[in-house]
Amino acid sequence: MTVPESVAESERPASLVVSDVHKSYGAASVLRGVSFALTRGHIHALAGGNGSGKSTLIKVLAGIERADGGVLTRPGRAETELSGFTPDHARAAGLRFVHQDLGLLPDMTVAENVAFTRGFPRGGGRRIAWRRLHETTRALLERFEVDVDPTAVVRTLRPADRAMVAIARALADDDPDQVLVLDEPTASLPHHEVDILLEGLSRRARQGQTILYVSHRLDEVLSSADAVTVLRDGAVAATRGTENLDKLHLAELMAGRSLGTLYGDRRRPASAEEPPSDPVPVLEARGLSAGRIGDVDLEVRAGEIVGLAGLLGSGRSTLLRAIFGAVRPVSGTVKLDGTALTAPSIRAAMRRGVALVPEDRLADALFPEASVARNITVATLARHVRWGRLSRSRERATATGAIEELRIKTAGPDQTVTRLSGGNQQKAVVARWLQRAPRLLLLDEPTQGVDVMTRADLYERVRAVAASGTAVIVASSDVEELAHLCDRVVVLRVGRVAAELSGTEISVRKIVKYSYADQEAS
Amino acid sequence: MSGTRLRESARGPARNPATSPPVTARTGRLGAAAERYGLVLLLVGVVAFFSVLPASSAAFTSPANVQAVLASIAVVSVLAVAAVFPLACGQFDFSVAATSLVSSIVCAALMSNHHAPPALAVLCGVGAGVLVGLVNAVLVALLRLNAFIITIGMATLLPGMVQWYTRGVDLVRGVPRPLRDFGSLTWLGLPRVIWLVAALTAVCWFALAHTAFGRRLYAIGGNASAARLVGIPVTALTFGALTISGGLAGVAGVILTARNGGGLVNSGVDLLFPALAAVFLGATAIDPGRYNVLGAVIGTLFVAVSVSGLTLAGAAEWVPAVFNGAALIIAVAVSTLLARRHGTS
Numbered sequence: 001m002t003v004p005e006s007v008a009e010s011e012r013p014a015s016l017v018v019s020d021v022h023k024s025y026g027a028a029s030v031l032r033g034v035s036f037a038l039t040r041g042h043i044h045a046l047a048g049g050n051g052s053g054k055s056t057l058i059k060v061l062a063g064i065e066r067a068d069g070g071v072l073t074r075p076g077r078a079e080t081e082l083s084g085f086t087p088d089h090a091r092a093a094g095l096r097f098v099h100q101d102l103g104l105l106p107d108m109t110v111a112e113n114v115a116f117t118r119g120f121p122r123g124g125g126r127r128i129a130w131r132r133l134h135e136t137t138r139a140l141l142e143r144f145e146v147d148v149d150p151t152a153v154v155r156t157l158r159p160a161d162r163a164m165v166a167i168a169r170a171l172a173d174d175d176p177d178q179v180l181v182l183d184e185p186t187a188s189l190p191h192h193e194v195d196i197l198l199e200g201l202s203r204r205a206r207q208g209q210t211i212l213y214v215s216h217r218l219d220e221v222l223s224s225a226d227a228v229t230v231l232r233d234g235a236v237a238a239t240r241g242t243e244n245l246d247k248l249h250l251a252e253l254m255a256g257r258s259l260g261t262l263y264g265d266r267r268r269p270a271s272a273e274e275p276p277s278d279p280v281p282v283l284e285a286r287g288l289s290a291g292r293i294g295d296v297d298l299e300v301r302a303g304e305i306v307g308l309a310g311l312l313g314s315g316r317s318t319l320l321r322a323i324f325g326a327v328r329p330v331s332g333t334v335k336l337d338g339t340a341l342t343a344p345s346i347r348a349a350m351r352r353g354v355a356l357v358p359e360d361r362l363a364d365a366l367f368p369e370a371s372v373a374r375n376i377t378v379a380t381l382a383r384h385v386r387w388g389r390l391s392r393s394r395e396r397a398t399a400t401g402a403i404e405e406l407r408i409k410t411a412g413p414d415q416t417v418t419r420l421s422g423g424n425q426q427k428a429v430v431a432r433w434l435q436r437a438p439r440l441l442l443l444d445e446p447t448q449g450v451d452v453m454t455r456a457d458l459y460e461r462v463r464a465v466a467a468s469g470t471a472v473i474v475a476s477s478d479v480e481e482l483a484h485l486c487d488r489v490v491v492l493r494v495g496r497v498a499a500e501l502s503g504t505e506i507s508v509r510k511i512v513k514y515s516y517a518d519q520e521a522s
Numbered sequence: 523m524s525g526t527r528l529r530e531s532a533r534g535p536a537r538n539p540a541t542s543p544p545v546t547a548r549t550g551r552l553g554a555a556a557e558r559y560g561l562v563l564l565l566v567g568v569v570a571f572f573s574v575l576p577a578s579s580a581a582f583t584s585p586a587n588v589q590a591v592l593a594s595i596a597v598v599s600v601l602a603v604a605a606v607f608p609l610a611c612g613q614f615d616f617s618v619a620a621t622s623l624v625s626s627i628v629c630a631a632l633m634s635n636h637h638a639p640p641a642l643a644v645l646c647g648v649g650a651g652v653l654v655g656l657v658n659a660v661l662v663a664l665l666r667l668n669a670f671i672i673t674i675g676m677a678t679l680l681p682g683m684v685q686w687y688t689r690g691v692d693l694v695r696g697v698p699r700p701l702r703d704f705g706s707l708t709w710l711g712l713p714r715v716i717w718l719v720a721a722l723t724a725v726c727w728f729a730l731a732h733t734a735f736g737r738r739l740y741a742i743g744g745n746a747s748a749a750r751l752v753g754i755p756v757t758a759l760t761f762g763a764l765t766i767s768g769g770l771a772g773v774a775g776v777i778l779t780a781r782n783g784g785g786l787v788n789s790g791v792d793l794l795f796p797a798l799a800a801v802f803l804g805a806t807a808i809d810p811g812r813y814n815v816l817g818a819v820i821g822t823l824f825v826a827v828s829v830s831g832l833t834l835a836g837a838a839e840w841v842p843a844v845f846n847g848a849a850l851i852i853a854v855a856v857s858t859l860l861a862r863r864h865g866t867s
Binding site: 390 | 728732733734736737738740741744745747748749750751752753754755811812
């Protein structure tokens with residue numbers, strides 16, 4: 001069935017109506033009268049910053065958290081009070097959830113993963129009828145246009161396919177009236193896989209699937225959703241069609257305040273025409289090869305913000321890690337302030353003032369059991385030692401200062417760091433390295449999983465650090481971020497420098513163009 | 523908020539679940555204090571109970587019993603402290619007890635079979651522990667083999683070698699009087715060995731809880747990859763922790779020789795699980811959620827005091843074992859469940 005794009009929301013049948021949801025934890029009111037309606041065959045986005053109540057709302061709908069009040073209505077079915085809602089109710093109401101971690105067992109096959117929720121077909125003697133399982137799984141995957149083999153091990157699939165498998169599994173029973181709820185489905189996807197997944201979702205929607213799409217990624221919301229409900233402080237800030245909505249406007253709805261421009265002021269003093277004032281660059285890499293990268297030359301001067309662009313696998317992270325001494329270069333030299341590192345190592349690089357904020361915060365940066373203070377002081381422990389003893393009061397003073405400076409939202413320095421929101425965790429990691437007043441600050445995907453407001457804080461901080469004379473390299477898959485933040489952007493393609501853009505040459509279009517293969521290079 | 527917690531625990535860094543201490547709550551000052559000193563309060567309660575209980579009160583509070591209880595924890599508490607170091611950086615050491623047996627035998631054998639001067643024998647006993655620790659360290663820290671398996675292997679291999687060397691005969695001759703006195707007599711009303719244990723405990727507590735070295739070990743245990751990326755020498759410190767563990771087990775072995783008046787071929791090895799149980803029990807106290815030295819020692823004390831009280835009160839032989847096992851399970855369960863409840867509200 002084809003429906004003209006311009007049909008107004010109200011003219012299409014509502015598929016699900018949620019009204020007046022309330023939820024509080026003790027004195028803290030998390031959801032305050034949230035209402036919205038989903039239209040059949042539409043992708044409806046639910047957006048909001050960290051702490052907006054969006055995860056709680058999803059949990060209420062899934063029946064995991066009990067609401068204090070609220071009603072869920074599905075036309076043609078009974079109304080359900082959300083205060084007594086359970087996962088079984090959610091299922092009966094036709095709600096199907098795919099959570100961020102997808103809930104797949106990575107070391108088992110696609111068919112086995114499907115069978116874990118749908119049941120294993122049995123043959124004689126209760127043995128598993130493998131052939132039948134593979135056939136039904138294949139049929140299911142075909143129905144969802146997922147081109148993977150039922151016997152493939154989930155780990156070997158590309159991330160977008162994994163997500164599609166999870167979606168197919170969730171919608172496996174032939175109820176045409178299901179509502180698919182996707183909770184941050186793209187959070188763990190590499191940039192280029194996001195488009196594949198979104199395309200798949202649009203296809204489902206065109207076939208009549210109703211989708212509730214939870215995300216704080218503005219681009220995705222605007223490009224894939226038909227309408228968006230913005231939550232802020234537990235209430236609906238706005239419900240809009242996405243046609244006449246731009247990114248800044250959406251961000252302002254989420255933030256509840258004017259953001260000026262989303263990325264702060266552009267800053268392009270060090271354009272190509274101006275000769276650099278400082279003769280010796282902070283970083284001078286020559287012919288650097290390590291892992292994925294080959295023969296990379298890179299120079300960064302004091303006060304400069306240089307962006308590293310490139311597709312996944314282009315070697316952005318490897319390059320940063322090689323400069324930081326975490327990956328041993330096969331060949332090439334790294335000079336810091338004009339002198340080469342004799343024996344490259346993390347500690348040697350750190351002594352020379354290099355700092356790295358790694359890409360994967362949870363795996364490579366956070367000490368999850370430790371307090372905010374301990375996470376902040378871990379790279380500067382020696383400074384907090386007095387007579388051989390670590391001074392907790394000094395540590396706390398350092399942490400308190402950093403918390404104020406970076407506006408980290410925490411109950412205090414002794415709060416366990418994993419209790420913080422993703423953005424504030426990231427701020428704590430950045431604060432850790434700023435304690436060392438780095439000469440060269442390497443940021444690998446610094447705003448991944450960070451909400452709009454926290455991003456603005458981080459950008460502001462990076463600019464301030466650069467203004468104070470630190471050389472900064474930002475590797476990011478967010479091309480707009482690079483275009484707005486950087487004085488110069490180096491584009492990597494399969495481990496080599498494909499282009500270097502500076503000053504007014506920098507544009508999203510050019511970065512994207514050089515990131516993709518040579519077909520455009522002529 | 524609960525959402526972040528759930529999600530992050532699912533996607534968190536690859537911790538070794540086996541070496542992760544029980545997660546504990548840290549909310550509210552009063553709650554935190556109650557948790558921190560819960561085990562201490564429990565210990566005080568147990569002491570009070572058996573001091574008042576008519577069946578045990580007279581014997582329980584006698585100086586002789588106090589001394590006996592303290593002397594009985596000497597070896598096991600040093601072993602527990604030894605195990606804390608590798609656990610702090612995320613590695614198991616199941617070989618501490620077997621190492622103490624080797625050290626005890628080396629020390630005794632040098633004196634009884636080779637008539638070595640006691641000071642040298644003691645030094646070699648400790649040295650044997652360091653040596654075992656070094657072997658563990660090479661295998662685990664340098665070659666990156668699984669500590670869980672390697673140290674179980676070591677714990678099986680070492681007693682076997684002791685059997686081979688001694689042919690199953692205890693070495694009880696030639697241990698000089700001063701060393702035996704050190705194991706059995708008192709200074710200032712407390713067993714002499716306890717002074718050594720107290721000193722070791724103090725040093726190790728300071729090293730782990732109040733120095734950059736200790737903080738770095740815990741950082742490795744918390745997230746080794748992140749530790750490396752903040753410039754912590756992960757390999758060197760893991761190496762060091764396992765060597766220290768071996769060395770402390772060596773000291774425990776010498777204490778064992780002093781206490782037994784010789785090298786007994788079956789001594790020490792049965793202390794592995796009591797020592798580890800004390801460490802786990804201790805991880806619920808003092809610095810909740812972290813393996814810590816004071817908690818471990820309080821754990822051993824708690825177990826020893828309750829065993830003594832129960833025995834003196836005339837409890838059947840099986841009661842202390844059941845009591846101790848239950849205490850460990852309940853302590854870990856309560857602190858974990860409390861943490862979980864705080865975590866989701």
